[in-house]
Amino acid sequence: MAGPPKSLSGQDVGFVCFSHPVSPRPYRACRSFAYLTIKDRIPQILTKAIDTLHRHKNEFFEKHGEKGLEAEKKAISLLSKLRNELQTDKPIIPLVEKFVDTDIWNQYLDYQQSLLNERDGKPRWFHSPWLFVECYMYRRIHEAVIQSPPIDDFDVFKESKDQSFFQSQESIVALCTHLQELLSTIEDLDENQLKNEFLKFLQISLWGNKCDLSLSGGETSAQKNNIINSLEDLKPFVLVNDVEHLWSLLSNCKKIRENTSVVRVDIVLDNSGFELVTDLVLADFFLSSKLATEIHFYGKTIPWFVSDTTIHDFKWLIAQMKRSNHKWMSKCGAEWENYIRTGRWVYQDHMFWTLPHEYSTMAQVAPDLYAELQQANLILFKGDLNYRKLTGDRKWEFTIPFHQALNGFHPAPLCSVRTLKAEVQVGLQPGQGEKLTASEPGWLTSGKYGIFQFDGPL
Numbered sequence: 001m002a003g004p005p006k007s008l009s010g011q012d013v014g015f016v017c018f019s020h021p022v023s024p025r026p027y028r029a030c031r032s033f034a035y036l037t038i039k040d041r042i043p044q045i046l047t048k049a050i051d052t053l054h055r056h057k058n059e060f061f062e063k064h065g066e067k068g069l070e071a072e073k074k075a076i077s078l079l080s081k082l083r084n085e086l087q088t089d090k091p092i093i094p095l096v097e098k099f100v101d102t103d104i105w106n107q108y109l110d111y112q113q114s115l116l117n118e119r120d121g122k123p124r125w126f127h128s129p130w131l132f133v134e135c136y137m138y139r140r141i142h143e144a145v146i147q148s149p150p151i152d153d154f155d156v157f158k159e160s161k162d163q164s165f166f167q168s169q170e171s172i173v174a175l176c177t178h179l180q181e182l183l184s185t186i187e188d189l190d191e192n193q194l195k196n197e198f199l200k201f202l203q204i205s206l207w208g209n210k211c212d213l214s215l216s217g218g219e220t221s222a223q224k225n226n227i228i229n230s231l232e233d234l235k236p237f238v239l240v241n242d243v244e245h246l247w248s249l250l251s252n253c254k255k256i257r258e259n260t261s262v263v264r265v266d267i268v269l270d271n272s273g274f275e276l277v278t279d280l281v282l283a284d285f286f287l288s289s290k291l292a293t294e295i296h297f298y299g300k301t302i303p304w305f306v307s308d309t310t311i312h313d314f315k316w317l318i319a320q321m322k323r324s325n326h327k328w329m330s331k332c333g334a335e336w337e338n339y340i341r342t343g344r345w346v347y348q349d350h351m352f353w354t355l356p357h358e359y360s361t362m363a364q365v366a367p368d369l370y371a372e373l374q375q376a377n378l379i380l381f382k383g384d385l386n387y388r389k390l391t392g393d394r395k396w397e398f399t400i401p402f403h404q405a406l407n408g409f410h411p412a413p414l415c416s417v418r419t420l421k422a423e424v425q426v427g428l429q430p431g432q433g434e435k436l437t438a439s440e441p442g443w444l445t446s447g448k449y450g451i452f453q454f455d456g457p458l
C-alpha cells in the first residue's frame with residue numbers, strides 16, 4: 001500500500017482528502033468522450049509535437065550544433081515511446097527525471113495504484129481516471145523535453161499558441177477598439193451602463209474559451225469574427241448564468257471600500273492566444289471601472305493542454321500587442337505593461353496548477369496557494385479543465401449543487417467561466433440536462449454551451 005500523499009512542502013497529506021465517500025466515481029479513460037480523447041486526440045497531439053520538433057531541427061543545429069541535433073532525436077524518440085505506451089495501454093510508469101514536482105507525481109501514481117486490487121494490476125492509460133491520465137500525458141511531454149538538453153526549454157506548443165493569436169487579429173482589434181473607446185468616456189457612465197459593459201466583457205471572456213487547442217487536437221482554433229456582435233445571439237447558450245451575483249459582489253465592494261483599500265480579483269487563466277486577450281481586456285475593464293484595484297493572474301509553469309498560458313506566452317502576447325501597428329491594440333499593450341510595472345496586475349504561477357489533483361485537495365497539497373487565493377474578493381476560474389478540477393471530474397448528477405461538487409474548496413467567492421468540453425456539469429435545473437441530451441447528444445463536449453457558475457455568499 002502506498003504511503004499517504006505529501007504536500008508540496010513535504011508534509012503528509014493523508015488519504016482522507018483524496019477519497020470521496022459520498023461522491024460519484026471519476027470519469028475513466030475507457031468510457032465515451034474520455035475514451036475518444038485518449039484514443040484519438042492525444043496521439044494526434046503527440047504526433048504534432050513530434051513534427052514540430054522535427055521542423056525545428058535546423059534551428060536547433062544553428063543554436064547548439066551537433067548537440068542540438070542529438071537532443072532533437074532524443075526528444076522525438078521519447079515522445080514516440082510515450083505514444084506507443086499510450087496506444088498499447090501499457091502500465092503508467094513513474095516519472096524519472098528529477099524536477100520540482102517529480103516526487104509528488106510519483107506519489108499520486110502510487111495512490112492510484114493503491115486504489116486498485118491485485119487482480120487489476122497496475123494503473124493503465126485506458127483504465128485510470130481520465131483527469132489523471134490526461135494531465136500525466138502533458139507532464140510526460142515535458143519530461144521528454146527536459147531530458148533533452150540543450151533544447152530543454154523548448155515549448156512544443158508555442159507555435160500553435162502564437163498562430164491562434166495572429167489568426168484572431170481582426171477580432172482582437174475590434175475588442176481593443178471597443179475597450180479604448182469605452183475608456184475615454186467611462187467616468188460618465190451611469191450605474192446601468194457600467195453594468196451592461198461589465199456583462200459584455202464577461203461574456204467576451206466566456207466565449208473566448210471556445211478557442212482552445214487541445215479539443216481541436218492542436219489544429220488551429222482562432223476567433224475570426226468580431227465576437228462583440230455575436231453576444232446577443234449567444235445568450236441562449238449560457239446554461240448557468242450567475243453574473244448578477246458577480247455584479248452585486250463587485251459593485252458592493254466598490255461602494256463600501258475606502259479610497260485606500262484593495263479589491264482584488266484573481267483570474268486563473270486558461271488558454272493563450274485569443275482567450276488570453278479576452279481575459280486581459282476584462283481585467284483592464286475591472287481596473288478602469290474601479291470595480292477592482294488589483295488583479296492577480298495564475299498561469300502554468302510548464303506547457304500544458306496545448307494552449308494553456310505560461311509566463312512566456314503572457315509576456316510575449318503583451319509585447320506583441322504593444323508592437324502592433326494598430327493604435328488601440330498597441331495602446332492596450334502599453335497600458336497592460338504599465339499595470340504590471342506598477343503592481344496593479346500581478347502574474348503568479350504555482351506548480352499545483354499542473355498536478356493532476358482536484359482542487360478540493362489544494363488546502364492540504366498546496367496550502368500556500370490556497371492562502372494566496374483566500375486574499376481575493378473574487379476568483380474567476382477560466383475554462384474547462386479548471387471546471388473538471390473544481391468538481392473532481394466526477395459523474396455528478398446534473399442537478400447536484402455546485403457548492404457540493406466543490407467538496408470543501410472555498411478559498412473565496414469564486415466563479416467558473418467555462419464553455420463545456422467535458423462531460424461533467426452540475427447545478428442545472430431539474431430536467432435541463434436530460435432535455436439537452438435528448439435534443440443534442442454532443443452538448444456537453446462541443447464547446448457550444450457556456451456557464452457562469454458562482455459559489456459564494458449570495
Ligand code: F6P
Nearest residue numbers: 037212214215383384385421422
Ligand atoms: O479533450 C478535450 C480537452 O482536452 C479536455 O480534456 C479539457 O478539459 C479541454 O479540452 C481543455 O479545455 P480548456 O482549455 O477550456 O481547459
Ligand code: MG
Nearest residue numbers: 212270271305
Ligand atoms: Mg486550456
